Amino acid sequence: MIQTLSYFTIQSNILVLIVAVTLVADPGRDGRIWRILRLDALLGIVITGLVFDLVLIDYVHPSGWQLVATIGFHYIAPWATLLGWLLFGPRPRIDRSTMAWAFLWPFAWIVYTxxxxxxxxxxxYPFLDVAEIGYARSIASTAIILGVAVVLVLIFKAIDGAQARTASRP
Known part of the structure; x- marks a missing residue:
């Protein structure tokens, strides 16, 4: 169980589920902690989809129920979550403080891992396996993904602000 919960994929999908349920209960949901969780869910699941598509796809060969889970966790959840956020928001919900705090979970996951x-x-994940590829390559892989995450958060912030301004126009 600990090993399963140690996957970033699993954690990001759990965050998406929590945020989705809270949005169904209250579509206008807001609050400091909720904003951070929402951005973590969005960032984590998009990173999950990108890393799977660009890095991990050649390492896995699922079949049966594993294939169903792989499609759900790595294709449907990431892009449905992004589309849902783009279409429904709510916004504005991303400010500089939220952006900074949203990196706490990914950094904690990296340290834990x-x-x-x-x-x-x-x-x-194979790109983190120090025994196989060494610390230098593992840390370089991590740094690249963190760089992509920073760019994504900046893009999310820009979209969040632009769509909020558009929505507030008469």
């Missing part, structure tokens, strides 16, 4: 990997010898 490398510490746990060093202790138990297991890493959730």
């Amino acid at each position: 490398f510490l746990r990997g060093a202790l138990v010898g297991w890493y959730p």
